[in-house]
Amino acid sequence: MIIKPDIQGYLIYSTMLGYLTVLLMALKYPKQAKVLFVSSFLVSSAALIYRWSVVGHLPMQNMFEVFLFLGFCIWPIHIFSKKILRTNHSVLMMIDGAIGVVVLFPAGFIFNHHPQFLPPALQYWLFGPHVAAYMLAYIFMTKAAVFALGGLILSSRNMPSNNTMADSGYQLIAAGFPLLTLGLFLGSIWGKYAWGDWWGWDPKELWSLVCWLVYVLYLHVRFAWPRRQQIHNVLNIIGLVCIIITLLWVNLSKLFPGLHNYTS
């Protein structure tokens, strides 16, 4: 647990407070929550830009920066999901507020924010696009898993609206999956210029392939058994578990040494 009593920390904590208030206010005061959501986004942008100015390169290098970026993605993806989903806006704000608090927590309290220089390996124009595509995809998939979980809980209590839950999950995966594919594709192009090979069988690569394959399986299962929504929901959640492993376990554990370990 690291508390950051500096500008960077205050910006993160106020964003988190903002997202938390959005979560609490969304049902009763949706209009105010909406305004607060936008302002929290602006504060998170400030946190990101501040970090950028401190380290002097795109802040996506280590765990701290990655989670900071995830927190920044929340609102843009919220606006996009509002367009594609039929879910009640207040509920969507609650979900996004909650995800925002969760993804900013590691940036605020777990990972240290000592500025690091960009190592030679990461100095390439695909560094930003490759990581950003994944981060955006991860937020979509996280939200999809929240809907899947909701669907599972509702159906276990024999409550209605289970259909829309599974549907929303699918809509979000359908939006996130191309981004996941793009991340894989860009990474492979980069690999060619950095290592001389499109694919290196590195643990991080294989875990990200596993994530991709789980969603591929999800899409095919959904095609094969359109009405087995419980199975869809379970696969959806497994997908998120794999993403968490890819993002955290692979980089933090000593079990998986490899070329993708830039974090300290």
Next chain:
Amino acid sequence: MSIKRYINLMILLLLAVFIIFSVNGAFMGARRAQAFFNSIPMMTFWGVLLFVLIAGFFMYASLRKRFGLMLIHGGCLLVLGGGVLGSEAGFRFFNQLFDQQSFTKGQMTLHQGQSSNRVVSEMEDSINELPFAVRLEKAFVEYYDEPAIRLHFGDAMHFMIPSQVGEKIEIPDGRGTVQIITAYKNFKMKQVDGQRIPYDSDGPESNPAYQLTITLAGGKPETLFVFERFPMHAMPGKIYSAEYVAPQIVKDYKSDLQVVKDGELVKQATIEVNKPLFYGGFHFYQHTFSYDQLGADQRHYGGIRPGCPACISGLRSDFHRSAEALLSEAFYEKVRHQRHERVAG
């Protein structure tokens, strides 16, 4: 059960198996995972996967009609097909088929000023020859930080100064002053009238050094040198010593390369990490960098790897030769460790 249904189940099964293989591969580490995924039994798996993908195109009209679906399935087909043809086994097959001696990957180790056309293959312990020579003109490292000089005193006090020429710096506790007089990129000595005089040489080697003047309180100015290549010397009769603190945070590893064919210079480029040189169907990557142990001021250079042009499908023929290359991460890690040790020590 209709064929469609059968293929459907087959896809689900294959995907599930693929997921299990990948998780398993992630625990193996890159090298073993690569061997596993390139093994003969796995070739069967790839073959079945390819077959199902192709069959899918015939069975499901939506794969042909809906652009997004067609793109992603076509892409998978291309990646998988290219991967099989471009694998070590696929490559050996083509070599036999066309009776040629092309190779996929290897490593060259060059010293500064040296040229070679020999590529040592890592996989098969053989030496391959390029139809041209590669010459390493100069190899160098760029750093984020600057070198510094650390002064040590007999009573375990030490003091660090930045490597700026000119300014006279006070040593704490009123011990005196220290000043950097000259910075040398390539320190050499010459004899003039029986006296040894230091000078900066233009040669390709390098020997970074600084000339300092230290004036202890109540004493006369004394001259001393610090060298990046040579560790600190204990100076008899002196209560102080000085050490060159080399920069630690690597910004980039670079190499000036020349491609020489039939005695003529055909291409010249500076390569760095993430920026290979491409010539004659090969990519040359900056791989590692190290200093020599042989001579004091000799720079050693390790590894450039020839590689494949951007062939999207991964197909390799005589004109499309490919290569593996490693980043300098390993080295970077080492440097970082050293830094941590330094900080800790």
